[in-house]
Amino acid sequence: MNGYLNESHFLMVEEGFTTRDLLENLLGELCQESDQQAFFVADLGDIFKKHLRFLKALPRVKPYFPVKCNGSEGVIRLLAELGAGFACANKAEISRVQGIGVPAERIFYSSPCKQVAHIRYAATHGVRLMAFDNEVELSKVARSHPRARILLGITADSIPSAHPSMTFGTTLKSCRHLLEMAKEQAVEVVGISFHLGSRGLEPQTFTQAVATAQLVFDVATELGFRMHLLDIGGGFPGTEDTRAPLEEISAVINSALDLYFPEGCGVDVVARPGRYYVTSAFTLAVSITALEEIPMEQPGSDEEECSSRKSLVYHLSDGIYGAFSCLLFDSPCPRPWLHKRPCPEHPWHSSSLRGPPGHGEDRIADGLQLPQLHVGDWLVFGNMGAYSITTSSLLTGCPQPQVTYAMSRMAWKAVQLFQEKPPQTEDDRESLCTPLSCGWEMAETLCVTPVFAPAGII
Numbered sequence: 231m232n233g234y235l236n237e238s239h240f241l242m243v244e245e246g247f248t249t250r251d252l253l254e255n256l257l258g259e260l261c262q263e264s265d266q267q268a269f270f271v272a273d274l275g276d277i278f279k280k281h282l283r284f285l286k287a288l289p290r291v292k293p294y295f296p297v298k299c300n301g302s303e304g305v306i307r308l309l310a311e312l313g314a315g316f317a318c319a320n321k322a323e324i325s326r327v328q329g330i331g332v333p334a335e336r337i338f339y340s341s342p343c344k345q346v347a348h349i350r351y352a353a354t355h356g357v358r359l360m361a362f363d364n365e366v367e368l369s370k371v372a373r374s375h376p377r378a379r380i381l382l383g384i385t386a387d388s389i390p391s392a393h394p395s396m397t398f399g400t401t402l403k404s405c406r407h408l409l410e411m412a413k414e415q416a417v418e419v420v421g422i423s424f425h426l427g428s429r430g431l432e433p434q435t436f437t438q439a440v441a442t443a444q445l446v447f448d449v450a451t452e453l454g455f456r457m458h459l460l461d462i463g464g465g466f467p468g469t470e471d472t473r474a475p476l477e478e479i480s481a482v483i484n485s486a487l488d489l490y491f492p493e494g495c496g497v498d499v500v501a502r503p504g505r506y507y508v509t510s511a512f513t514l515a516v517s518i519t520a521l522e523e524i525p526m527e528q529p530g531s532d533e534e535e536c537s538s539r540k541s542l543v544y545h546l547s548d549g550i551y552g553a554f555s556c557l558l559f560d561s562p563c564p565r566p567w568l569h570k571r572p573c574p575e576h577p578w579h580s581s582s583l584r585g586p587p588g589h590g591e592d593r594i595a596d597g598l599q600l601p602q603l604h605v606g607d608w609l610v611f612g613n614m615g616a617y618s619i620t621t622s623s624l625l626t627g628c629p630q631p632q633v634t635y636a637m638s639r640m641a642w643k644a645v646q647l648f649q650e651k652p653p654q655t656e657d658d659r660e661s662l663c664t665p666l667s668c669g670w671e672m673a674e675t676l677c678v679t680p681v682f683a684p685a686g687i688i
């Protein structure tokens with residue numbers, strides 16, 4: 231083991247003990263303390279399983295986990311233990327990852343827009359790999375970090391059918407000029423980077439992007455750069471309900487790599503899968519702290535009918551400035567589950583979920599059909615691992631939902647086995663995955679009884 235993760239960092243759960251049991255226990259304790267603070271339960275075994283699946287699907291691609299997707303300690307420790315790299319957007323993220331002991335060579339300062347002070351921080355802390363996509367950024371790097379090794383970011387806009395990116399990448403037309411500028415300023419460009427977005431891309435888009443990257447590699451090589459790194463970004467699905475599962479996207483990527491960057495061509499390939507790794511591992515429990523009833527009067531209706539014709543606004547103990555910040559990152563609001571089974575006679579109402587009172591814009595969900603709920607009731611949201619715990623929120627000092635990490639004994643044994651003998655071949659990967667599949671009780675049984683009507687939920 232590398233020492234990033236040990237048994238003190240998570241709850242070891244035995245065979246047959248489920249995430250649901252853990253959640254129930256924690257809720258039981260909280261009810262006694264009348265604590266209303268939201269909290270997460272995270273299954274580290276689920277993340278390990280995702281890692282094995284990634285290595286199997288994309289054997290040539292090394293993952294660099296984007297810390298902005300989930301900067302929580304257990305996630306960083308586990309991924310560091312498994313040998314992943316980290317894509318950091320700023321000094322705070324670099325510091326967090328290095329604070330856990332990750333060496334600078336495993337860190338990619340991937341944000342194309344960087345403060346000079348943060349570039350200097352990277353320089354003094356040995357982080358050399360970074361990205362740029364315009365002249366201003368190039369000059370900042372040239373002045374502040376002469377030892378940087380940089381990737382030129384190309385935009386999805388030059389790739390037909392990709393989602394236009396407002397935030398990252400230069401056009402194919404500008405690449406030659408930028409590479410010439412880099413040459414003039416003696417900046418070492420070592421590769422190309424792209425990120426195609428996270429909104430359920432057509433897998434074929436990767437082929438176009440890899441082909442475009444190869445054209446730019448040729449231009450750079452012609453100008454005298456020694457190009458050896460291709461970064462294919464993130465956007466891999468975090469749940470199973472997407473149009474194209476990881477394996478389908480990977481088949482397209484592998485074919486494109488074989489065609490444009492065949493094995494042995496001297497180019498290493500990295501990716502920045504964020505939501506893929508963490509979405510399904512995290513479950514969030516949030517309590518109702520206040521409610522407002524809004525009568526929906528119907529002319530001529532009797533009193534009893536009228537009382538069921540109301541809509542309800544529930545204020546939760548966390549909102550879009552906290553654990554639901556994923557809603558700002560293109561994530562659909564996951565379906566809530568109710569901790570307690572509702573009374574069958576109680577009527578159902580049109581309901582909305584809001585964050586803590588005081589911020590009108592803090593809207594989590596509208597138009598849900600829910601049974602009557604009460605202050606103190608708990609709602610449970612699955613698939614909450616991506617963009618719900620960021621490093622900046624960890625640093626603001628605001629109370630953050632606590633995370634309880636758990637891993638089954640079987641998964642922990644598998645992590646140790648992985649460490650002792652990392653899989654090298656297809657057969658190694660198969661043998662690591664197969665005996666585990668029956669033992670992933672944490673992930674497999676992540677289910678709290680759904681009580682909401684199938685129609686009309688989010």
Ligand SMILES: Cc1ncc(COP(=O)(O)O)c(C=O)c1O
Pocket residue numbers: 296299398425427428463464465466502503504505506616
């Ligand atoms: C530039 C960049 N790279 C990678 C990612 C990771 O995306 P995902 O979490 O969809 O894998 C993001 C997400 O915002 C991004 O903006």
